[in-house]
Amino acid sequence: AQKVTQAQTEISVVEKEDVTLDCVYETRDTTYYLFWYKQPPSGELVFLIRRNSFDEQNEISGRYSWNFQKSTSSFNFTITASQVVDSAVYFCALSEASDLGRKLVFGAGTILRVKS
Amino acid sequence: GAGVSQSPRYKVAKRGQDVALRCDPISGHVSLFWYQQALGQGPEFLTYFQNEAQLDKSGLPSDRFFAERPEGSVSTLKIQRTQQEDSAVYLCASSPRTSGGQNIQYFGAGTRLSVL
Numbered sequence: 064a065q066k067v068t069q070a071q072t073e074i075s076v077v078e079k080e081d082v083t084l085d086c087v088y089e090t091r092d093t094t095y096y097l098f099w100y101k102q103p104p105s106g107e108l109v110f111l112i113r114r115n116s117f118d119e120q121n122e123i124s125g126r127y128s129w130n131f132q133k134s135t136s137s138f139n140f141t142i143t144a145s146q147v148v149d150s151a152v153y154f155c156a157l158s159e160a161s162d163l164g165r166k167l168v169f170g171a172g173t174i175l176r177v178k179s
Numbered sequence: 180g181a182g183v184s185q186s187p188r189y190k191v192a193k194r195g196q197d198v199a200l201r202c203d204p205i206s207g208h209v210s211l212f213w214y215q216q217a218l219g220q221g222p223e224f225l226t227y228f229q230n231e232a233q234l235d236k237s238g239l240p241s242d243r244f245f246a247e248r249p250e251g252s253v254s255t256l257k258i259q260r261t262q263q264e265d266s267a268v269y270l271c272a273s274s275p276r277t278s279g280g281q282n283i284q285y286f287g288a289g290t291r292l293s294v295l
Binding site: 107108109113167169172 | 219235237238268283
């Protein structure tokens with residue numbers, strides 16, 4: 064069965080610090096997709112990134128970067144030079160290609176608090 | 180509209196009442212999903228539509244939960260005889276294509292249901 068674990072319940076940092084959010088997943092599929100979403104206080108989940116299981120290349124987008132390692136079943140997310148606006152709940156999610164509905168299975172989320 | 184719209188944003192119900200939650204997906208999006216998010220948890224899948232067809236309802240917690248999308252656009256999630264354990268945020272998401280786990284799901288802001 065598919066499962067996503069975000070072991071960090073809450074992280075607090077001071078503005079301009081770098082922070083890494085951990086995500087570990089479990090799946091029996093060889094083809095799967097990994098996602099990160101951001102949930103600000105408004106409640107709407109905002110898509111950040113999608114990765115497929117065949118592409119282990121790390122990705123950087125501005126202050127955001129993602130490290131996908133199949134050997135450790137991890138898909139970690141790093142924010143460089145954090146800002147107060149980064150404060151939110153971040154969710155890692157998994158979707159399996161064999162699943163008819165392509166549903167997302169989410170981790171429990173990590174609350175990130177960035178203090179000025 | 181520009182994004183996924185859900186109404187009402189907040190709903191208070193007395194135990195035993197029926198409620199109906201509405202989702203307007205992004206125009207033209209074929210796939211529609213419902214998720215339930217308990218306080219402090221990640222969203223959990225409820226059901227999936229491809230156009231008007233409900234292809235997966237494996238996540239619905241009981242037969243009190245019913246969803247429909249009669250014309251392949253707007254969807255309604257109905258909960259009959261609400262119980263306190265139904266209190267949660269109900270999120271709707273849509274995606275543009277019928278298949279492929281790589282599809283990105285775009286979320287609405289959710290309906291927060293409180294059952295007293």
